Amino acid sequence: MIRLVDLAVGAGGFRLEDVSLDVPPGAHAVVLGPTGAGKTTLLEAVAGHLPLLRGRVELGGIDATRLPPERRGVGFVYQAYHLFPHLSVRANIAYGLPADGDGRRAARVAELALALGITPLLERGVAGLSGGEQQRVALARALAPSPRVLLLDEPFAAVDPATRGALRRELRALHERERFTILHVTHDFAEARRLADTALVLMEGRVVQQGTPAEVLARPATAAVAAFVRGDAELRAAGEEVG
Amino acid sequence: MPLPSGRFRVTAALLAALLVLFVAGPLLRLLLAASPASLAAAATDAELRASIGLTLLTATGATLLALLVGAPLAWLLARHRFRGRALVQALVELPAVVPHPVAGIALLLFLGRRSAVGGALAEAGLEIVGHPAGIVAAMLFVSVPILVSGAQESFAAVDPRLERVARSLGDSPSRAFRRVTLPLAGRGLLAAALLAWARSVSEFGAIVVLTYRPPVASVLIYDRFTTDGLAGAVPAAVVLLGLALLVLVALRVVQRGPRA
Numbered sequence: 001m002i003r004l005v006d007l008a009v010g011a012g013g014f015r016l017e018d019v020s021l022d023v024p025p026g027a028h029a030v031v032l033g034p035t036g037a038g039k040t041t042l043l044e045a046v047a048g049h050l051p052l053l054r055g056r057v058e059l060g061g062i063d064a065t066r067l068p069p070e071r072r073g074v075g076f077v078y079q080a081y082h083l084f085p086h087l088s089v090r091a092n093i094a095y096g097l098p099a100d101g102d103g104r105r106a107a108r109v110a111e112l113a114l115a116l117g118i119t120p121l122l123e124r125g126v127a128g129l130s131g132g133e134q135q136r137v138a139l140a141r142a143l144a145p146s147p148r149v150l151l152l153d154e155p156f157a158a159v160d161p162a163t164r165g166a167l168r169r170e171l172r173a174l175h176e177r178e179r180f181t182i183l184h185v186t187h188d189f190a191e192a193r194r195l196a197d198t199a200l201v202l203m204e205g206r207v208v209q210q211g212t213p214a215e216v217l218a219r220p221a222t223a224a225v226a227a228f229v230r231g232d233a234e235l236r237a238a239g240e241e242v243g
Numbered sequence: 244m245p246l247p248s249g250r251f252r253v254t255a256a257l258l259a260a261l262l263v264l265f266v267a268g269p270l271l272r273l274l275l276a277a278s279p280a281s282l283a284a285a286a287t288d289a290e291l292r293a294s295i296g297l298t299l300l301t302a303t304g305a306t307l308l309a310l311l312v313g314a315p316l317a318w319l320l321a322r323h324r325f326r327g328r329a330l331v332q333a334l335v336e337l338p339a340v341v342p343h344p345v346a347g348i349a350l351l352l353f354l355g356r357r358s359a360v361g362g363a364l365a366e367a368g369l370e371i372v373g374h375p376a377g378i379v380a381a382m383l384f385v386s387v388p389i390l391v392s393g394a395q396e397s398f399a400a401v402d403p404r405l406e407r408v409a410r411s412l413g414d415s416p417s418r419a420f421r422r423v424t425l426p427l428a429g430r431g432l433l434a435a436a437l438l439a440w441a442r443s444v445s446e447f448g449a450i451v452v453l454t455y456r457p458p459v460a461s462v463l464i465y466d467r468f469t470t471d472g473l474a475g476a477v478p479a480a481v482v483l484l485g486l487a488l489l490v491l492v493a494l495r496v497v498q499r500g501p502r503a
Contacts, residue, residue: 049407069410076411082404086426095422096412145413 001025002046002149002181007055009038009045016041016205019055023198026179030192030213033202034228039185042202043151046183047074060148060181072149075142075180079154081134083126089113089137090122096145112140115177116170132163136170143174152184156191168194189217189229201225270484276473277481285478294463295482301375301459302443305382309390309439314432317394318424322403339388343448346384350453354380377454382443389442393435397428434497441490444483460486 007019016038023029031039044050046057048069057064064072083092090109097105113119116136126134135155142150155171156164172195175182186192192199192213199216201209209221220226277285285291319325320332338346354361354371361371371377401424409419425432447461458466460483468476 044407047407047411049410068415069407070413070415072411074411076408078404078408080404082402082408084405084409084423095409141408141412 001058001060002029002183003056003058004046005056005058007042007045007057008053009041009050010053011041011044011050014038014041014205015053016045016202019202019207021200021207021210023181023183025060025181026175027197028175028182028184028195029198029200030196031183031185031200031202032187032189032192032216032228034187036204037202038205039187039202040153041205043076043153043183043185046149047076047151048072073145073147075145075147075150077135077138077142077150077152077155079157081131081138083129083134083137083141085126087126088122089118089124089126089129092126092137093122093140093144095141108144109140112144115174116140130163131159132167135159135163135167139167139171139174143178143180146178147180150180150182152182152186154185154187157186157188164191171195189213193217201228203228273477273480273484276477281474281478282481285482288479291460291463291479291482294458294460294479295486297375297378297457298444298459298461301378302382302440304379305386305443306390306436306440308379308383309387310394310432310436313387313390313439314394317391318398318420320391321395321398335391336388338384343385343446344452347381347449347452350377350380350384350449354453371453373454373456375454375457378450378459381449381453382446385446385449386439386442390435390439393438394428394432397431397435398424400431401427430497430500434494437490437494437497441487441494444486444490 002021002023004019004021007016009016014036019042021029031042033039041050045052046059048057048064048067052065055065059072059074084095087095093109093112094105097108099105109122110119113122116139118133118136118140121129121133121137126137129137135158139155156167159167168191182196184196196213199209199211199213200207201216201221203224209216209225211219216225217229220229316331316335320328341349351372352358354364354377356362356365356370356372364371369376371380405423405427406419409423410416414422445461446459447465450459451462451465455462460479464476464479464483467479
């Protein structure tokens, strides 16, 4: 469960104001909005990487407002993967797992690698991996410690359409199996419709609409949201024509 | 990027050749000036060996101290924006542009027995001026800008989001630093430390003001030059040059890293 109450965050000259959100346990919420709307700032504030000016963050029923990132039980996947370049694929995935003597750590790595189809890559370094492979490793790494909450920052934006589709299916399968709560930043409405139960539209640091992805798409709350929805549809149509 | 073609490339190559000759010429001439017999004598010269030993020891001490205090500062400068940051940055860079005898005089005034700091240290049993600690202080003063600048660059090159990922995966700030930042910045830190060490070994101006005796290698070479002329100074100078070449090779190895 994720509950954000009147969140205000300052990052450089940018301010995120009055963000409130309720995501039930095991649900998948997307944060939509144009570039510069404050989507990544919101995720980093939830993860504890940015200090709050005001408001409260509850994660899994616990008030996490003053907890440091390492005690929030949150997995974070960035668009640009951010794998540890000095570690192997296996060591990347195992990074957040405590060392043990009974093989549970190795078993968890093997289980996630199998689910994401990266078992043959486990002993490799991360340097030569494709974008899709890197994102699978990043996803496995974030999920390895079984977080209550998974934060995704445009995780599929940098991969080709075929890989994007496969990654979505793998994420959905893992989500159905492990039932973590997802807060997922994207500006892709198609992705939002396929994956999410609820959507939040951010513009210029403020929430302008909340609802199901279908509602936001069918009944944009403001002219700006309508223009954003229309722009996304036109972009996709253009992409389909070119592709 | 390919070399530019035609007259421009020829001109650039000629100017580059002049520079290479200007740097390599004197060093080569120095190497040729030392006879095998004088080098053999230098190898058994007790005073030279003691001064080289002292130089290596004090330069290593200064570098370790520079790492101890300079690396945290470099990390702060690379990772945080704070009030007075520009002033701190400028102050740390200042020793690099101050003439070294001036640095020596400033250190003498600050650490001399009659100063508050020097007096307190002497009371505590740590004599600076005229002692090896003075050599370390002078070396630290002149080499710390090199270390901080190199270390700052190395820390800045590590994407802070890697540290954020590590924190979200359960690491405390110090554990994320140890497991992610340090391994990724390590090669740059080592290169900065090697450069700072080499700078310490080559220092003369500040040391000669602070601790003339016992002499480090650069002071001994100057001493011999003024008393015995070139014949007295060259063998010791060749030994010090060899040491500098070793550091240069080590630096290149560190910078190149392991072969893929």
